[in-house]
Amino acid sequence: MNTELFGIVATYLLTLVIAIPLGKYLAKVFAGEKVWTDFLKPIESGIYKLSGINPKEQMNWKQHMKALMTINLVWLVYGFFVLMYQDKLPLNPDHNPAMSPDLAFNTIISFVVNCNLQQYSGESGATYLTQHVVMMFLQFVSAATGIAAAVVFFKAFRDKTATNLGNFWEFFVKAITRLLLPLSLIMAVILAFSGTPSNYEAKDHFISLQGDSVNVSRGPAAGFVAIKHLGTNGGGWFGANSAHPLENPSYFTNSVELIAQVIIPIAMVIAFGIFIRRRKLSWMIFGVMTIGMLLLLIPTISSELGGNPAIAKMGVTQLSGAMEGKEMRFGPAITGYWSTVTTIISTGSVNSMHDSAMPLTGLWQLLGMMINAFYGGCGVGMLNYFIYLIIAVFISGLMVGRTPEFLGHKVEAREIKIAALVTLLSPFLILAGTALASYVFTTHGNAAWAVQPKTWLNNPGFHGFSEMLYQMTSSNANNGSGFEGLGDNNIFWNVSTGFVLFLGRFIPIIGPIAIAGLLGAKKHIPESAGTLKTDTLTFSLMTLAVIIVLNALSYFPALTLGPLAEYFTLIK
């Protein structure tokens, strides 16, 4: 029992030991200062030359966003067609079929936006080729897109007044060559030596010890699983994701995968403070995020270790907690930690089936995704947090009667409007999406579709509602985990979540960058006694309060109908 809790503490501490120096390194890399990985420069120059890019060309925030959107649209079109015709392309040793148009639509958006919601199963729905040139490729580049966007945001606040915010391609390429690729190589080798397959052999077949005939899906998963976590992507090689013994062979690899998904989000927060020369601010942000994580983590672990009260009534012993949907080699404690980490950070890989978690665990998972800024995804976590911060600046400014300012730039109506729009988008997409799904389920259950809406849910009652709410929340947060009992590979879910995914990714990137770009270009006002300081404890707590109040107001009614109602029926 205690060994299970020690495991969580050790894993988190090791995360910090790696993430903090990594943050210092990243600040230097993106500031163009000397670092030990500069020997990679010739490779980067080669990439720029082959792509016709001049990395010294300066861009303003609008040009950055144009470059970002252009390359993302290129990936959308390219990936859609590769998925549609994957059966006819090479490297398909298991002869898996092509994707239907609506499934390809959903899958390609989902991978471009760093979500990795998977309505297909890796063993039967994709080929070795598409797992590489679509899924794994996008796991690298979508993470690099998020990191590059965050660096643009950093740039806006480094100098007193800035319109030239560096070159998007340079940030993007460096995020891959200096960060994602080297770390992935190290991690992939660790996984390969722990038992994850890495070669291209097709399905295997053997006769089991008691005489059953068994087929085994394999394939080069080690490299895939590495970037899936480092890039906070979460899409699995196998259907069962990181619960699969080949994708996550042991307690040790489980900790490696847990550490991998948290280091870059934390490192980006540290890098922010060093980059803009305000370290105290980034420690304050890190503090709020960590408190937020603990507020979700502690009740999650307590609800999982308590076990299922309905099973307790049957008289069996729940040694270490709830075990449905969990793996023995991890145990419920670190599985609870994983479920918190994977939902606050937009990874969405799972090492247990979230659908089978205790009702309150589901509540904390949903809240983690709704807030989406406690560490958050690769790069985008900082951007999401920034929106809350701007709202907090505005509200505190009003409360104390001062002009709202952030880092010496006046926050005016235009910036607040953008922040308000971004803030309202999430509840709108999640709640309207869930409402639409519930409406179709209840009133058009018998519609003559290929998959009848009344067969969507795997569980009756409140839990069934949670399945739909979770799917929309996960899509909006670009998380990708699911209450996988939901029958989601059909036209309604593929198309509706496709749109939610797209909007939930790009508006929360463009919004904060626009605010940062507008603020950065304004005249710098020197600090005075009248300045609202943003790196104080009071202001940090204010931001935390804003985060909690905004999300509670938006989502409490929906959460009451789902996990809370289930919780109270289960304990009665």
Added chain:
Amino acid sequence: MKKYILQSLRLTAVLLVLLCVIYPLIVAFAGSFSKGQGGGEKITKNGQVVGYALLGQSFTKPQYFWGRPSAVGYKADGSGGSNKGPSNPDYLKEVNGRIDSLLKYHPYLKRSDIPSDMVTASGSGLDPNISVEGAAIQIKRVAQYRKLNEKEVADLVKKTVKGPFLGLFGPSTVNVLELNVALDNLKK
């Protein structure tokens, strides 16, 4: 705009080579030096492959230790969990049924002897492990069926238990396939 499109296309092509050809080939090369040569480590008995070290398989015969229930029948090319919610009445009935069937095959047990991992499905459907308690409750049945000394079987289980990682972190587990292969080898 046109400039960005061209740059995007060319950069995408270059990165496809770097990330989807060079990177996985390096990993595959490194992996070829691992225990399973990059294809997954196999378990053999008398020179015959009987399974993968990491993948659980179905055991239903009374002379073997049984693994955890699997939502996919230990199909190693279609992993998955039950995704049943904790309050689902059909699911709870199913768990109750599993308890009854365990009691039928192990009449010497009380309900409170049964650890919950033996009556709940794993996340992957391929969980290779059970808890130490889950193995302990089966010792008597297996020993009776194989006409072995109970202590002999208990010692074998003890030998197969894998403690926490580095002795400090995580749960203790028993790999069912490893235990059953050891049992079969014991008989000779």
